[in-house]
Amino acid sequence: MISGGMRIAGTTLTLVFLMFLFVGLSFGADVDQAALKQAQQLFSPLPKVMESEQNPVTPEKAGLGKMLFYEMRISMDGTVSCAKCHPISLYGADGLRKAIGNHCEVNPRNAPTVFNAAAQISEHWIGNRTSVEDQAKQSLTGHPAFGMAKYEDVEKRLKGYKEYVALFSRAFPGDMNPVTVENFAKAVGAFERTLVTPSPFDSFLKGEEKALTAVQKKGLETFMNTGCAGCHSGTYVGGQMYQKFGIVNLYWKHTKSEKIDEGRYAVTKNEADKYVFKVPVLRNVEKTPPYFHDGSVDDLETAVTIMGKVQLGRDISSEQARDISEFLKALTGEIPADVMTVPLLPSIE
Amino acid sequence: MISGGMRIAGTTLTLVFLMFLFVGLSFGADVDQAALKQAQQLFSPLPKVMESEQNPVTPEKAGLGKMLFYEMRISMDGTVSCAKCHPISLYGADGLRKAIGNHCEVNPRNAPTVFNAAAQISEHWIGNRTSVEDQAKQSLTGHPAFGMAKYEDVEKRLKGYKEYVALFSRAFPGDMNPVTVENFAKAVGAFERTLVTPSPFDSFLKGEEKALTAVQKKGLETFMNTGCAGCHSGTYVGGQMYQKFGIVNLYWKHTKSEKIDEGRYAVTKNEADKYVFKVPVLRNVEKTPPYFHDGSVDDLETAVTIMGKVQLGRDISSEQARDISEFLKALTGEIPADVMTVPLLPSIE
Numbered sequence: 001m002i003s004g005g006m007r008i009a010g011t012t013l014t015l016v017f018l019m020f021l022f023v024g025l026s027f028g029a030d031v032d033q034a035a036l037k038q039a040q041q042l043f044s045p046l047p048k049v050m051e052s053e054q055n056p057v058t059p060e061k062a063g064l065g066k067m068l069f070y071e072m073r074i075s076m077d078g079t080v081s082c083a084k085c086h087p088i089s090l091y092g093a094d095g096l097r098k099a100i101g102n103h104c105e106v107n108p109r110n111a112p113t114v115f116n117a118a119a120q121i122s123e124h125w126i127g128n129r130t131s132v133e134d135q136a137k138q139s140l141t142g143h144p145a146f147g148m149a150k151y152e153d154v155e156k157r158l159k160g161y162k163e164y165v166a167l168f169s170r171a172f173p174g175d176m177n178p179v180t181v182e183n184f185a186k187a188v189g190a191f192e193r194t195l196v197t198p199s200p201f202d203s204f205l206k207g208e209e210k211a212l213t214a215v216q217k218k219g220l221e222t223f224m225n226t227g228c229a230g231c232h233s234g235t236y237v238g239g240q241m242y243q244k245f246g247i248v249n250l251y252w253k254h255t256k257s258e259k260i261d262e263g264r265y266a267v268t269k270n271e272a273d274k275y276v277f278k279v280p281v282l283r284n285v286e287k288t289p290p291y292f293h294d295g296s297v298d299d300l301e302t303a304v305t306i307m308g309k310v311q312l313g314r315d316i317s318s319e320q321a322r323d324i325s326e327f328l329k330a331l332t333g334e335i336p337a338d339v340m341t342v343p344l345l346p347s348i349e
Numbered sequence: 350m351i352s353g354g355m356r357i358a359g360t361t362l363t364l365v366f367l368m369f370l371f372v373g374l375s376f377g378a379d380v381d382q383a384a385l386k387q388a389q390q391l392f393s394p395l396p397k398v399m400e401s402e403q404n405p406v407t408p409e410k411a412g413l414g415k416m417l418f419y420e421m422r423i424s425m426d427g428t429v430s431c432a433k434c435h436p437i438s439l440y441g442a443d444g445l446r447k448a449i450g451n452h453c454e455v456n457p458r459n460a461p462t463v464f465n466a467a468a469q470i471s472e473h474w475i476g477n478r479t480s481v482e483d484q485a486k487q488s489l490t491g492h493p494a495f496g497m498a499k500y501e502d503v504e505k506r507l508k509g510y511k512e513y514v515a516l517f518s519r520a521f522p523g524d525m526n527p528v529t530v531e532n533f534a535k536a537v538g539a540f541e542r543t544l545v546t547p548s549p550f551d552s553f554l555k556g557e558e559k560a561l562t563a564v565q566k567k568g569l570e571t572f573m574n575t576g577c578a579g580c581h582s583g584t585y586v587g588g589q590m591y592q593k594f595g596i597v598n599l600y601w602k603h604t605k606s607e608k609i610d611e612g613r614y615a616v617t618k619n620e621a622d623k624y625v626f627k628v629p630v631l632r633n634v635e636k637t638p639p640y641f642h643d644g645s646v647d648d649l650e651t652a653v654t655i656m657g658k659v660q661l662g663r664d665i666s667s668e669q670a671r672d673i674s675e676f677l678k679a680l681t682g683e684i685p686a687d688v689m690t691v692p693l694l695p696s697i698e
Contacts, residue, residue, distance in 0.1 A: 067438075077453070078445045079443075079449050089691045090694055090696075095421070095422050100426065100427075104426070104452060104453035287696045340690045340691050341689045342436075342438045342689050342690070343438055345439055347440075347635060347637075348647070
């Protein structure tokens with residue numbers, strides 16, 4: 001009898017346990033579905049190429065652009081190429097607080113990754129470059145970039161390589177004088193428009209719920225529900241608006257900033273633009289420390305915590321910061337195979 | 350009759366022509382055979398890997414070494430990696446007269462290519478590095494190289510990356526404390542020992558006579574018969590001996606050298622070593638201007654002409670210089686596919 005009663009009790013317990021498990025699972029699935037739906041409203045998967053009407057991507061342009069991306073012989077001291085501050089091996093950023101260019105001149109701000117960068121409202125932290133093409137062109141004469149005195153000097157150097165002359169002609173077929181800095185910019189821009197890194201988050205957005213881990217999903221929900229996604233949204237999880245850094249609290253009281261940067265005010269001279277920066281793209285953020293416009297913070301969880309404090313006026317708990325960081329790791333994408341190879345550059349003939 | 354006579358005369362002429370052609374062809378073939386035999390005595394094809402008893406190449410070591418080759422976060426200013434002065438895109442050299450390292454310090458001499466370099470008698474122009482491993486290690490604290498104050502600082506930085514710790518453990522399995530600069534050097538050295546670029550000249554040496562063009566064969570003969578191959582011989586077409594630069598004439602009277610470099614004298618303090626340098630490897634020389642220890646000459650034909658003048662006391666004609674240069678282009682090799690890809694480097698965790 002005793003053993004029979006235990007058997008009945010055991011069966012009941014098992015049933016109750018299975019019921020809870022079922023309810024728990026379907027509740028979990030509902031939560032996942034809700035998170036996915038919310039995410040699909042806020043974000044969207046990456047395109048194959050970040051197209052531009054002004055500069056349609058062709059294989060010829062992008063192929064030449066890849067070579068020019070590595071070309072350092074068109075910088076004043078011969079050491080600076082696009083790849084110097086945007087090495088592929090470090091996911092298109094350079095690991096420095098502030099980028100170092102020609103003659104070791106230090107740039108005013110941190111070099112953002114070149115991946116998934118071409119579809120932003122503008123380039124550079126303060127939006128003083130209208131497009132990746134504009135950025136590429138202006139870098140040539142930027143002092144802490146390539147440091148060349150005149151655009152003509154760049155063109156003259158490029159014309160010294162027969163192979164480049166041929167490749168420019170092929171990439172810009174209607175052009176009588178194809179070797180120009182404008183076409184340099186278009187070629188580099190076309191290459192950069194192919195620098196797209198699809199990630200587990202893209203698979204998730206396409207409906208593959210298991211692409212994110214449980215913690216990443218929790219982090220995503222926190223990211224959406226605490227306000228991070230208010231600015232970091234869209235296909236690129238950022239890059240679509242300007243925002244004051246320090247809406248609630250002065251940013252430099254929380255970062256280790258060495259000096260106060262007035263941000264976009266330098267561009268517009270509009271008082272309202274003081275301390276305003278472009279909201280950075282968060283794709284591959286795990287792989288591109290240090291963080292913020294001045295590279296003042298080394299680790300992701302600290303950066304997340306500071307953002308909560310100065311942008312949202314929230315004390316993000318260490319658990320939340322960890323969850324959000326785990327979600328951000330799901331934004332680490334795969335670099336296209338072709339981009340992982342180095343081009344061979346011409347020698348003078 | 351006239352037409353018959355013409356026909357006979359025509360036939361005779363054809364026969365005579367064919368005889369000449371045959372003699373000419375077999376003479377040409379004989380010359381080719383003789384050149385090939387002479388070349389096979391002076392040179393030999395590249396091995397697959399430049400092996401070392403002290404540092405056997407393993408996939409684990411070479412794979413880690415490839416990552417470390419690109420690692421710039423172990424330099425004082427965060428901008429110097431092996432790849433900075435030896436970019437693959439420029440065939441392992443940097444295109445500068447003199448390499449520029451940490452904090453833009455200029456190196457005393459031109460950066461030689463890292464390809465086919467590991468089997469030389471020593472490294473650097475003046476032989477002050479015993480091996481590629483020694484070169485890799487000493488670069489870390491070299492001022493115009495990585496510029497780190499102490500080896501321990503490099504080790505500390507490397508230990509900051511979990512992925513590196515794991516990869517060092519795997520590459521040096523018996524080692525209790527694998528993350529050391531000695532193992533850094535072994536890993537980088539192992540990678541560099543795989544940097545072998547088989548060229549048309551290797552195919553030729555293996556008996557494939559058509560691998561060189563007619564002009565290249567002519568250039569090869571001139572190269573062998575005017576004395577160039579007296580020093581530039583062996584598998585690497587150089588790299589096996591020291592030699593005074595300017596045996597017959599003072600080199601700086603012919604190059605555009607800005608100052609006189611006493612060469613290996615700086616290492617040995619032996620008067621006989623004044624202006625003595627290691628004979629450079631000529632593989633890929635077409636792709637690695639500018640030339641000489643100080644990068645004082647931009648083009649290959651000029652360099653060849655100067656070598657004739659100062660080393661051999663010969664006035665090499667412009668035709669000979671062109672032929673030799675064409676031969677030297679047959680030393681341009683194929684970079685292994687794996688070497689053409691960029692490694693992804695760890696971020697701090």
